[in-house]
Amino acid sequence: MQKYKEIELHTDRLSLVRIKGETHGTEVNEVLCDTIHSLEPWIDWAHKKPTVKETIKRLRTQTDNNENFVFNIYLQAEKTNTLIGNIKLESTDQPKCYEVGYWLHQKHCGKGFTTECVQRLIKFARDELKTSRLCMYFADENEACQRVAQKTGFRFVKFVDFKSEIRLEWGVRKSHYFELDL
Ligand SMILES: CC(C)(COP(=O)(O)OP(=O)(O)OC[C@H]1O[C@@H](n2cnc3c(N)ncnc32)[C@H](O)[C@@H]1OP(=O)(O)O)[C@@H](O)C(=O)NCCC(=O)NCCS
Secondary structure (H helix, E strand, O other): OOOOOOOEEEOOOEEEEEOOHHHHHHHHHHHHHHOHHHHOOOOOOOOOOOOHHHHHHHHHHHHOOOOOEEEEEEEOOOOOOEEEEEEEEEEOOOOOEEEEEEEEOHHHOOOOHHHHHHHHHHHHHHHOOOOOEEEEEEEOOOHHHHHHHHHOOOEEEEEEEEEOOOOHHHOEEEEEEEEEEO
């Protein structure tokens, strides 16, 4: 397995800091709990406010694998940087293809921050990871997510059925699968 490497990326307004579940779970949990209602319709694990222990455990399922890159998103300010969300590149079973996933605190949505992050991660994936493809999945009705995908150059490939093991009440949901060739 690859050795873990600390990474910090910058955009005009944001810092993206690579995280580990065990060291960053507490601060992520605080922001998550504060915006859980805005995530609940779209993200299956966001069905209730998680405990710190649950957030650390969930993050570790991604960050214990050094092939995955999970970043905290910080809004840069003069004095302190504020944690506003999370974005990840997760390895897939396709070679040289990473899945992009993200969430943002509701009070920071609609300002182009996620688009800015995805654009920076496209550059990171292309230049540093030398990967050849990125992909995204999101629910049919998730128009904000679809706009981010379109604004960053992803193209619709197909619909896929998604059945959550956590949210049985969702039944089978129609999801969009988008890709970007690098
Ligand atoms: C998806 C999400 C990360 C987008 O973050 P964001 O920083 O607000 O995204 P941006 O500002 O970069 O772009 C959002 C775009 O969607 C548009 N949008 C937002 N809500 C919309 C809606 N209900 N219908 C149509 N368009 C919408 C915005 O107008 C903007 O497009 P524009 O620049 O053409 O005006 C954020 O809404 C979120 O955290 N949602 C809940 C979690 C989630 O859905 N995660 C993805 C799970 S797959």
